[in-house]
Amino acid sequence: MRAVAAIGIGQTKVDEHWDKSLKELAGDAIFAAVQDCGIDHIDGVYVGNMLSASANRQQNLGAYITDWIGAKNVGALRLESACSSGSAAFRAAFLAVASGEVDIALAVGVEKMTDSPSGEITASLATAASADWEADQGLSFVALNALLMQRYIYETSWKHRDFANFSINAHANAMHNPYARFHMPLTEEKFVNAAMICDPINLMDSSPIGDGAAAIILVPAERVSGKIIRVVGSAAATDTIAVHDRKHPTWLSAAERSSKTAYAQAGISPQDIDFFEYHDAFTIMAALSLEACGFAERGKGPQLALDGAIRLDGALPVATMGGLKARGHPVGATGMYQLVEVIEQLRGTAGENQLDKAHIGMAQNIGGSGSNIITHILRND
Amino acid sequence: MRAVAAIGIGQTKVDEHWDKSLKELAGDAIFAAVQDCGIDHIDGVYVGNMLSASANRQQNLGAYITDWIGAKNVGALRLESACSSGSAAFRAAFLAVASGEVDIALAVGVEKMTDSPSGEITASLATAASADWEADQGLSFVALNALLMQRYIYETSWKHRDFANFSINAHANAMHNPYARFHMPLTEEKFVNAAMICDPINLMDSSPIGDGAAAIILVPAERVSGKIIRVVGSAAATDTIAVHDRKHPTWLSAAERSSKTAYAQAGISPQDIDFFEYHDAFTIMAALSLEACGFAERGKGPQLALDGAIRLDGALPVATMGGLKARGHPVGATGMYQLVEVIEQLRGTAGENQLDKAHIGMAQNIGGSGSNIITHILRND
Numbered sequence: 001m002r003a004v005a006a007i008g009i010g011q012t013k014v015d016e017h018w019d020k021s022l023k024e025l026a027g028d029a030i031f032a033a034v035q036d037c038g039i040d041h042i043d044g045v046y047v048g049n050m051l052s053a054s055a056n057r058q059q060n061l062g063a064y065i066t067d068w069i070g071a072k073n074v075g076a077l078r079l080e081s082a083c084s085s086g087s088a089a090f091r092a093a094f095l096a097v098a099s100g101e102v103d104i105a106l107a108v109g110v111e112k113m114t115d116s117p118s119g120e121i122t123a124s125l126a127t128a129a130s131a132d133w134e135a136d137q138g139l140s141f142v143a144l145n146a147l148l149m150q151r152y153i154y155e156t157s158w159k160h161r162d163f164a165n166f167s168i169n170a171h172a173n174a175m176h177n178p179y180a181r182f183h184m185p186l187t188e189e190k191f192v193n194a195a196m197i198c199d200p201i202n203l204m205d206s207s208p209i210g211d212g213a214a215a216i217i218l219v220p221a222e223r224v225s226g227k228i229i230r231v232v233g234s235a236a237a238t239d240t241i242a243v244h245d246r247k248h249p250t251w252l253s254a255a256e257r258s259s260k261t262a263y264a265q266a267g268i269s270p271q272d273i274d275f276f277e278y279h280d281a282f283t284i285m286a287a288l289s290l291e292a293c294g295f296a297e298r299g300k301g302p303q304l305a306l307d308g309a310i311r312l313d314g315a316l317p318v319a320t321m322g323g324l325k326a327r328g329h330p331v332g333a334t335g336m337y338q339l340v341e342v343i344e345q346l347r348g349t350a351g352e353n354q355l356d357k358a359h360i361g362m363a364q365n366i367g368g369s370g371s372n373i374i375t376h377i378l379r380n381d
Numbered sequence: 382m383r384a385v386a387a388i389g390i391g392q393t394k395v396d397e398h399w400d401k402s403l404k405e406l407a408g409d410a411i412f413a414a415v416q417d418c419g420i421d422h423i424d425g426v427y428v429g430n431m432l433s434a435s436a437n438r439q440q441n442l443g444a445y446i447t448d449w450i451g452a453k454n455v456g457a458l459r460l461e462s463a464c465s466s467g468s469a470a471f472r473a474a475f476l477a478v479a480s481g482e483v484d485i486a487l488a489v490g491v492e493k494m495t496d497s498p499s500g501e502i503t504a505s506l507a508t509a510a511s512a513d514w515e516a517d518q519g520l521s522f523v524a525l526n527a528l529l530m531q532r533y534i535y536e537t538s539w540k541h542r543d544f545a546n547f548s549i550n551a552h553a554n555a556m557h558n559p560y561a562r563f564h565m566p567l568t569e570e571k572f573v574n575a576a577m578i579c580d581p582i583n584l585m586d587s588s589p590i591g592d593g594a595a596a597i598i599l600v601p602a603e604r605v606s607g608k609i610i611r612v613v614g615s616a617a618a619t620d621t622i623a624v625h626d627r628k629h630p631t632w633l634s635a636a637e638r639s640s641k642t643a644y645a646q647a648g649i650s651p652q653d654i655d656f657f658e659y660h661d662a663f664t665i666m667a668a669l670s671l672e673a674c675g676f677a678e679r680g681k682g683p684q685l686a687l688d689g690a691i692r693l694d695g696a697l698p699v700a701t702m703g704g705l706k707a708r709g710h711p712v713g714a715t716g717m718y719q720l721v722e723v724i725e726q727l728r729g730t731a732g733e734n735q736l737d738k739a740h741i742g743m744a745q746n747i748g749g750s751g752s753n754i755i756t757h758i759l760r761n762d
Contacts (some may be wrong), residue, residue, distance in 0.1 A: 001480055021513070052508075053434040057516065059508040060463040063752035067626070073638050075617030076469040076753060077469055078461045082441035088458055092473070099382055099480030127433075127440040132402070135438065175449075238426075238444040245448070257454050264738030371444035372457065 001098035004231045006378065008037030008217035009340045014181040014210040014328030016114040022056045023068040026110040029213035030069050033106070037217050042069075043102035045076035048089030048109035050332035054124045055116045063107065075102075078102075081236075082128030083281065084367030085109065086335025087374040090216060093212075097218045109336030114122050121209060123333065128368040130242035142206065142282070144243060144369045146198035147303040148282035152250045153200065156299040160200045163283035164191040165305035167204050168323050170280060173312065174322025176352035179337075181210050181328030206281040207324035214336035216343070218230035229346050233262030233362075233377030241371045254373035255292035255364060262362070262375040263294075266374050270294035273377070274357050275317040275345060277338035280324045289364060290318075293375075295330045312353060321343060335365035339376060346380040382479035385612045386605045387759065388604040389418030389598035390721045395562040395591040395709030397495040403437045404449040407491040410594035410717075411450050414487070418598050423450075423462030424483035426457035429470030429490035431713035435505045436497045446489065456483075462617075463596040465748030466490065467716025468755040471597060475615050475757075478599045490717030500591060506712065509749040511623035519690065523587065523663070525624060525750045527579035530665035533631045534581065541581045543560070544664035545572040546686035548585050548706050551661060554693065555703025557733035560718075562591050562709030586664040586704035595717035599677035610727050614643030614743075614758030622752045635754035636673035636745060643743070643756040644675075654758070655738050656698040656726060658719035660747040662704045670698075670745060674756075693734060701726060701734050716746035720757060727761040 010032025012025055020028070026047070034042075034366030047061040058064060062076030079088035093107035113121050126135035129144060139147075144247050154158070167186055174180035188202060194204035221230055237257035243249050263269060278293075279287040287301030295316055296304050310318040321327055321341040324334060327374060342361035344350045348357075364375045391413025393406055401409070407428070415423075428442045439445060443457030460469035467490030474488035494502050507516035510525060520528075534541070548567055555561035567585060575585035602611055618638035624630050644650060651674060659674075661667040668682030676697055677685050685691050691699040700709055702722040705715060723742035725731045731739075745756045 001482070050440065051434075053432075053505070056512060057504075057508055058432065058512040058747045059461060060510075060622065061752060063749055064511070064622045066619045067752070073579065073618050073635065075755075076462070076619045076641075077473070077617070080440060080459045080461055081443050081457070092458070095476065095480055095482055100474055101382070101476055101480070123438075124434070127438055129441075131437060131439040131447070147433050179474045236458070237454050238447045238457045239453065241441065241445045241448045254454065258456075303409070368441045368444055371448070372441060374456075 002100060003221035004094050004097045005219050005221040006216050006229045006343050007219055007224060007229060008033040010036060011179050011337060011340050011350050012212050014212040014330055017211040021114045022052060022058060022110060023065055025211060025213040026065045026108050027113060029215040030106060030108055033215040033217050034291060039104055039217060041104065042071045042074060042106045043104045044096050045071060046089040046093040046107045047078045048085035048332050048336060049078055049086045049111060050080055050082055051111060051113060051124050053277060055121065056112055081372040082367035083331045084335055084365040084372050084374045085332035087365035087376060088338055090376065091234050091236060091374055093218050094231050097220060100126045103219060105218045106215060107218065107336060108213060108215040109333035110222060111330035111332040112211045113209045113330060114211050133242040142198045143200055145282040145284055146201045148249060149200050150216050152284055155250060158302050161192050162302045162306060163205060164188045166283045166286040167191055169263055169310050170319045170323040170325035173320055173353055174326030177321040177327060180322040180326055181208055182326045201282055207281045207329040210330045212328065212329035212330035212333050214333055214340045214377040215337065216339055228381050229343055230379050230381060231376060232266040232379045235261035236374045239371050241368060243369045245353060250288060252288050252292035252370045252373065254370055255289055258373050258375040259293040259364065262377045266377045268360065272360055274360050275320055275355055277341050277363040278318050279364055280319055281329055285366060293364065317355055320350065320355065325380045338363035338365060342378050346378055383474050383481060384602035385478045385599050386602040386663040387597050387610045387612060387724050388600055389414040390724050391417060392560050392595040392718060392757050393593050394560045395593040395711055398592040403433060403439060403493045404446055406493060406592060407446045407489050408449050408592040410596040411487060413490055414596040414598050420485055420598060422485065423452045423455060423487045424485045425455055425477050426452060426473040427470040427486060427488045428459045429466035429713050429717060430459055430492060431461055431466045432492060432494060432505050436502065437493055444674050462753040463748035464712045465716055465746040465753050465755045466713040468746035468757060471717060471720055471757065472615050472617060472755055474599050475612050478601060486599045487596060488717060489594060489596040490714035492711035492713040493591045493592045494711060495592050496662060514623045523579045523582055526663040526665055527582045529630060533665055536631060539683050542573050543683045543687060544586065545569045547661060547664040547667040548572055551704040551706035552699045554701055555707030556732055558702040558708060561703040561707055562589055563707045566716060578668060582663055586663050588710040591709035591711045592716045593709065595714055595721045597717065597720055609636035609762050610724050611760050611762060612757060613647040613760045616642035617755045620752050622749060624750045631669060633669050633673035633751045633754065635751055636670055639754050640674040640745065643758045647758045649741065654743045655740055655742055656701055656736055656742050658722055658744040659699050660745055661700055662710055666747060688692050693736060698736055701731065701736065711742055719744040719746060723759050727759055
């Protein structure tokens with residue numbers, strides 16, 4: 001397959017965009033990406049979205065968004081894999097270019113969640129879990145993650161307070177990201193005293209929902225001259241849809257599998273990753289991701305937060321623009337935000353948050369309670 | 382890209398399957414397809430579905446179905462483009478094999494519609510149209526098609542009765558298809574006297590919804606010995622999401638575009654197509670498809686039905702196993718049913734409905750009111 005380069009990026013602020021429709025949000029991100037790279041047409045459109053059927057009463061987003069941006073008559077698809085829908089769209093666009101099917105692919109993730117009553121959104125988010133064994137029994141997504149965190153704390157003897165730095169780091173990094181939903185520093189005291197949501201997960205363990213869109217333009221690498229951002233790893237893996245069906249519920253086997261495949265594609269090992277945009281929907285997911293991807297030993301994920309290794313000046317910076325926790329988690333768009341942020345770092349345009357060493361970046365997007373995980377590795381040359 | 386062959390097919394009867402869940406339906410089709418070709422593993426799963434978020438409160442179908450069939454840890458995706466979701470899944474599977482990304486791809490379309498109140502299904506189907514300009518104004522899908530049919534009759538001076546043979550042919554062909562929802566012959570008298578749904582569309586212009594699943598296994602053609610069914614054309618195109626935004630509402634430009642691309646890929650012209658599994662959700666769509674794909678002159682589609690050209694013994698057999706009209710239209714699965722039926726004909730296993738000449742078959746799947754159209758051409762060698 002052909003080498004693929006990311007040449008254009010665009011994003012909207014994650015926020016409550018009551019004045020913008022779903023297509024306007026997507027369009028804002030797309031037009032920014034198009035302007036960023038100056039292309040004059042698009043050959044294929046790949047849309048990541050999870051909730052529009054219920055939250056916006058609009059499906060068929062491939063045609064809907066392609067129509068809105070005036071790219072009539074190109075092929076267009078919507079990809080859905082719950083909260084990893086964004087990177088599913090990126091992966092489809094990547095494969096379309098890599099295979100030679102299209103020359104200029106547009107991937108966009110979009111989600112508009114804040115127009116709907118929160119109870120409806122909670123119920124819709126639960127469609128990512130097993131309807132039969134989880135959602136219909138009353139388990140919301142935060143409840144599933146709370147069970148995982150309870151189990152993890154029981155198995156490892158970490159305390160809830162030990163997860164504080166995951167959120168503190170995310171909030172610190174979001175301070176300088178104009179597209180982040182939150183611009184407020186977090187302290188350990190605020191973290192431990194935050195309102196309880198579902199024991200042991202409190203408000204400061206949890207990422208906020210939001211409206212937003214992020215877009216990336218991909219082309220064959222051979223068409224790019226000068227500095228180039230390459231997609232060197234792209235892999236997806238699944239696990240059981242219901243958490244209780246897993247032999248080891250606190251091990252994200254699909255994260256392990258997809259990251260190992262991506263490392264092999266890129267010809268690298270975890271030690272070569274300069275920074276990691278992980279899927280910190282809840283602090284427990286941050287810890288589990290670090291372990292499954294080979295950055296921490298099993299049961300030792302929180303140590304990286306306690307040590308400060310995850311900070312911008314640490315050995316493995318994570319959530320460098322705020323992560324899901326503080327940039328926000330517009331679910332079907334999140335994977336695209338992560339990838340846009342990786343590209344900002346690789347370009348050296350991450351502003352106040354720019355890393356000194358940003359040569360190889362990884363983004364990992366988790367759908368369901370770890371049931372559909374997609375990992376990408378990008379490199380600048 | 383590599384040549385791709387279809388080696389396994391499976392389908393369930395289109396029916397009211399109140400005793401089967403969404404995953405059981407999908408599993409039945411998948412296990413039939415696996416048994417059909419005797420593979421021992423799957424490398425990638427591509428699921429076409431439109432309505433599960435609302436009708437089944439289950440999304441994340443890539444992981445959900447992959448888990449159910451025991452193919453843990455492979456990459457899996459759900460594709461959605463309204464009523465063309467089925468062939469979107471097939472196209473994704475085809476591209477995955479063609480590109481070399483996977484060696485054994487499973488495409489499955491599944492929809493379970495009959496557990497929900499029909500008003501809910503009608504509202505959910507309307508999410509394929511423009512929420513802003515069509516659905517939220519009260520236009521259901523049948524209403525949109527009725528407006529198109531009114532306009533077409535006004536432009537062409539055909540009478541409603543002239544569309545009868547589209548439905549009569551479909552019902553005749555379904556008589557010998559055990560997987561079809563309807564096994565009842567239709568006469569012109571029954572057609573013209575059927576209950577009015579939305580003038581001029583009556584019950585016998587309309588395809589029935591249903592529950593069902595259909596699956597196909599794709600592999601590189603080089604791995605197949607002996608008789609082989611190749612995918613020689615695969616193309617998608619979009620049009621405006623709202624019908625009123627089209628300069629010529631009665632011309633399916635995305636059907637024209639995607640079929641022309643597919644003809645070019647296959648190195649053929651419309652005259653080389655031996656049979657056509659078209660998207661006869663309503664009789665008006667049958668006529669418009671024949672015209673846009675080059676089988677009839679503009680405004681002359683119904684002539685092919687009046688002449689009998691569309692029958693099994695005609696010049697261009699269509700809906701050879703009953704079409705959407707009589708096999709049934711489980712929306713997100715329909716595209717996969719069409720392709721399974723093409724493969725049955727190309728294999729020579731279409732039973733009583735077997736065509737004498739079935740060397741090149743075409744399937745076309747329409748999402749929205751023509752907003753997202755996907756065309757495939759398959760050939761036996």
